[in-house]
Amino acid sequence: VYKALVEKTKCIPGSKVENNKFCVSVHFRCVEEK
Known part of the structure; x- marks a missing residue:
């Protein structure tokens, strides 16, 4: 789960x-914030 979240949020x-x-x-x- 940790690796999946890191992968999903690395572009933020x-x-x-x-x-x-x-x-x-x-x-x-x-x-x-946008």
Whole structure:
């Protein structure tokens, strides 16, 4: 799941995927709004 999310979000500048112990988090707080 982690690798799939990294692949899907790599084209979004400012996005970040964290691989936590029991879950995966996707952060969009640094993404520029359009």
